[in-house]
Amino acid sequence: MIELMLSAALVMFGLAGAIALIRIIIGPSLPDRIIALDMIGVILVSVVAVISVILNTRAFLEVILILAILAFISTIAFSRYIERGAIIERKRDR
Amino acid sequence: MTVNFAILIPFLAAAIIPFLDKRLGRVHIGWFALLIPLGLFIYLASFIPNIAAGETIIHTLEWIPSYDIHFTAYVDGLSLILGLLITGVGALVSLYSIYYLSPEESLKHFYLYLLLFMGAMLGVVFSDNIMVLYVFWELTSISSFLLIAFWYHRKRSREGAQKSLLITISGGFAMLVGFIMLYAMTGSFSIREIISVISEHTDHPLFLPAMLLILLGAFTKSAQFPFHIWLPDAMEAPTPVSAYLHSATMVKAGIYLVARFTPVFGGEALWFWLVTGVGLFTLFWAAFHAVKQVDLKAMLAYSTVSQLGMIMAMFGIGSAALHFGYSTESVVYTQATFAALFHLVNHSTFKGALFMVIGIVDHEVGTRDVRRLGGLVSFMPITFTIAMIGSFSMAGLPPFNGFLSKEMFFTAALNISELSIYSLDTWGAVIPVVAWVASVFTFLYSMMIVFKTFFGPYQEEKLERPAHEPPKGMLIAPVMLGLTVVGLFFFPNLLGDNLLRPAMAGIFPSFPEAELGVEIYAWHGFNTELFMTFGIVVVGLLLYVTLKYWRGVYVLFPERWSFNALYSYALHQMEIRSRTATKSYMTGVLRDYLVYIYFFFILLIGGALVYTGAINFSITENAPITPYEWIIAGVMFIAAISILFAKSRLTAILLNGVLGYSIAVFFVLFRAPDLALTQVVIETVTTVLFLVSYHFLPEWEREHDRKRRKGLHLLISAAVGTIFATIALAVHNGKLFESISHFYENSYELAGGRNIVNSILGDFRALDTMLEVVVLLIAGVGVYTFIKLKLGKGDQRLEDQ
Numbered sequence: 001m002i003e004l005m006l007s008a009a010l011v012m013f014g015l016a017g018a019i020a021l022i023r024i025i026i027g028p029s030l031p032d033r034i035i036a037l038d039m040i041g042v043i044l045v046s047v048v049a050v051i052s053v054i055l056n057t058r059a060f061l062e063v064i065l066i067l068a069i070l071a072f073i074s075t076i077a078f079s080r081y082i083e084r085g086a087i088i089e090r091k092r093d094r
Numbered sequence: 095m096t097v098n099f100a101i102l103i104p105f106l107a108a109a110i111i112p113f114l115d116k117r118l119g120r121v122h123i124g125w126f127a128l129l130i131p132l133g134l135f136i137y138l139a140s141f142i143p144n145i146a147a148g149e150t151i152i153h154t155l156e157w158i159p160s161y162d163i164h165f166t167a168y169v170d171g172l173s174l175i176l177g178l179l180i181t182g183v184g185a186l187v188s189l190y191s192i193y194y195l196s197p198e199e200s201l202k203h204f205y206l207y208l209l210l211f212m213g214a215m216l217g218v219v220f221s222d223n224i225m226v227l228y229v230f231w232e233l234t235s236i237s238s239f240l241l242i243a244f245w246y247h248r249k250r251s252r253e254g255a256q257k258s259l260l261i262t263i264s265g266g267f268a269m270l271v272g273f274i275m276l277y278a279m280t281g282s283f284s285i286r287e288i289i290s291v292i293s294e295h296t297d298h299p300l301f302l303p304a305m306l307l308i309l310l311g312a313f314t315k316s317a318q319f320p321f322h323i324w325l326p327d328a329m330e331a332p333t334p335v336s337a338y339l340h341s342a343t344m345v346k347a348g349i350y351l352v353a354r355f356t357p358v359f360g361g362e363a364l365w366f367w368l369v370t371g372v373g374l375f376t377l378f379w380a381a382f383h384a385v386k387q388v389d390l391k392a393m394l395a396y397s398t399v400s401q402l403g404m405i406m407a408m409f410g411i412g413s414a415a416l417h418f419g420y421s422t423e424s425v426v427y428t429q430a431t432f433a434a435l436f437h438l439v440n441h442s443t444f445k446g447a448l449f450m451v452i453g454i455v456d457h458e459v460g461t462r463d464v465r466r467l468g469g470l471v472s473f474m475p476i477t478f479t480i481a482m483i484g485s486f487s488m489a490g491l492p493p494f495n496g497f498l499s500k501e502m503f504f505t506a507a508l509n510i511s512e513l514s515i516y517s518l519d520t521w522g523a524v525i526p527v528v529a530w531v532a533s534v535f536t537f538l539y540s541m542m543i544v545f546k547t548f549f550g551p552y553q554e555e556k557l558e559r560p561a562h563e564p565p566k567g568m569l570i571a572p573v574m575l576g577l578t579v580v581g582l583f584f585f586p587n588l589l590g591d592n593l594l595r596p597a598m599a600g601i602f603p604s605f606p607e608a609e610l611g612v613e614i615y616a617w618h619g620f621n622t623e624l625f626m627t628f629g630i631v632v633v634g635l636l637l638y639v640t641l642k643y644w645r646g647v648y649v650l651f652p653e654r655w656s657f658n659a660l661y662s663y664a665l666h667q668m669e670i671r672s673r674t675a676t677k678s679y680m681t682g683v684l685r686d687y688l689v690y691i692y693f694f695f696i697l698l699i700g701g702a703l704v705y706t707g708a709i710n711f712s713i714t715e716n717a718p719i720t721p722y723e724w725i726i727a728g729v730m731f732i733a734a735i736s737i738l739f740a741k742s743r744l745t746a747i748l749l750n751g752v753l754g755y756s757i758a759v760f761f762v763l764f765r766a767p768d769l770a771l772t773q774v775v776i777e778t779v780t781t782v783l784f785l786v787s788y789h790f791l792p793e794w795e796r797e798h799d800r801k802r803r804k805g806l807h808l809l810i811s812a813a814v815g816t817i818f819a820t821i822a823l824a825v826h827n828g829k830l831f832e833s834i835s836h837f838y839e840n841s842y843e844l845a846g847g848r849n850i851v852n853s854i855l856g857d858f859r860a861l862d863t864m865l866e867v868v869v870l871l872i873a874g875v876g877v878y879t880f881i882k883l884k885l886g887k888g889d890q891r892l893e894d895q
Binding site for chain 1: 721722725726728729732733736740744745748749751752755758759762763765767770771774775778781782785788
């Protein structure tokens, strides 16, 4: 039973990812795409968690953490990019 | 002292000349240079008694023994003749050039090149090892190149030097290949050994190619038709150089080669016809064209070409004797070779003298143009006398040595025309006819040299300086050569017995030496040859008197259709064509180069796959594919395809991120946590980097390529993908042995770590890791320098300095 549920969850996450991917591809605006990518990141966190349960291992827990941090960072980077046109601002004296 | 050191002495002297020139101060450096050939001449002359007695001298220094290449000096009659010519004429030319060249010229260069040439030439004639011979051969080409372009500020000098270098070096390369073929056949680099074993190899498939290639080398060096074109252009060199290199020595190198290899290839019909035919045609062609020249040096250049052709033809005729092997009848034909050797010496003497005379005329009145000269006889009586001796000898008149060798040439030509081998019974009659016609023209231009220069009206207004006799020092060398010309007429057998006869023994090793050689008589009765000479004089005089009526004949041979024009055209076209060819594929567009790379990848790897039949699509042994894998693969597929059609760069970057993260999920699915971790981090960093540089990138432009081009790119990318997939499948299915991963399973016992991946990276295969770290370091340093080291305003680029 639990096996089936996990598999179903994975398939649904996959579908969610695919839908998010469509949003990335067709846009239409840049924020739409960035939100979609952020979503994909969160979906991936869940997918990795489910897979860890299926594989019965704890080796991938770091991946979840890293993925969560990085999804956050990349979303921030994109947002800054949209806001300012650059991610890392330069010092004025240079 | 051995002969090997005699060869090396000019090189040593050449090395110290620049230093000496600084020290000597006001003394002319030529006096030092003069000592070298003079000393060597005396040294080589001391061999004459031994050589005349039939001995040969050989001495070997090991150079590259593991490759069978030894610096072997071999002295026999043939090489001694050339050696004496090189050093003797070399000494006279050095003496002459002391007075000819003004001290303002760059004398140290002149004598350095001259000595370099002298040493190289001695090396050519004394080397027994063909590889060493080739080395010296190229050295003569290079030093001749340097000497022709001695006045390098003149355009014509540079062009002449380039032309002679291109032609002689290409011939030299052909010769090298021929030599290597000889080695492949006989297994020896030594000429003597090759001669002794070559008779077993005449059926070898390489025999004829080797012969042709070596002949090509000899013909280019000796300015035979159609490679004669470099010699007239080489007349831009200073006159002593022309006298030395382009009449007496370097152009004889090819002759020497033919003579040296006669016992190897002689006796073959092809050799006979090539050497004789090319020689005869060169003799005629150049004599015919010498008449139309207006520059005295050009006239002499063509006459040199013509005389070289004559010598070549005689060597060709003489080689027929080898066809029969030794018998009393065949000895008759060796007489031609004897005549060739005799004329070789004669030509060096009178042509050297003539060049020096022309140099004197040029030096004293400032021009060599026949149309501006005339009536110099009363101003320059001594110069005139030498010019007359030289020209009459060249024309073949008594009492000069040219008469003897030309009569012998006619004898040889008449003899050979009666021979019945090599289909000579049909073509043989042509030989004496061509020889006679060519001699008429030889007579004609010889007379022109003397009479147009020294007789007729004296045109002072056309000369740069009033004519007068040159300084005495300048006359010494031509006077001595003139005396040799006359002396050889009266005492020809002195030369014949002491040098020519031993040389013949080298060329016809299978013949008994006593039978070889000819007793030369100045007067040999009223025979056909003498009447031929009478005919030459009569017809020649007639042609000379009526010259202005038939000069129009040369309009038939315009410059446009000459080999010179062909050479220039070919050179020009080669430059243009190669530039066009290079421009056609070197477009400067990176995409085109990628197309080439992938095209050849498809061709080579795809071709290899098909050729070896390695394609193997079987997937029966693969692990089953789970649904999650299908989903992730599907997502990746959509993302990858969408990148190709993305409208903006940002979309492409985002989709690329999707691909990267999906790979991370694959790593998770395939149980590789370390890879997944790294992949996630790296993917994020890469995406951020893309965004950082996004600002600096140009607008995302759709390429408006032609449809066909797009189709080609599509085709190529599809093919590359297919081939990679095919290879992956083929490799996967073609496992040769069990994997070695079980070794790492006990990583805890061996390395003290439970994480196999980390143990491999940090312990088992740590060297790779270290170098990867270095790669990252280099990349970091590179990025830092790119950012920090910016060019300020007005600074110079480092790479432009």
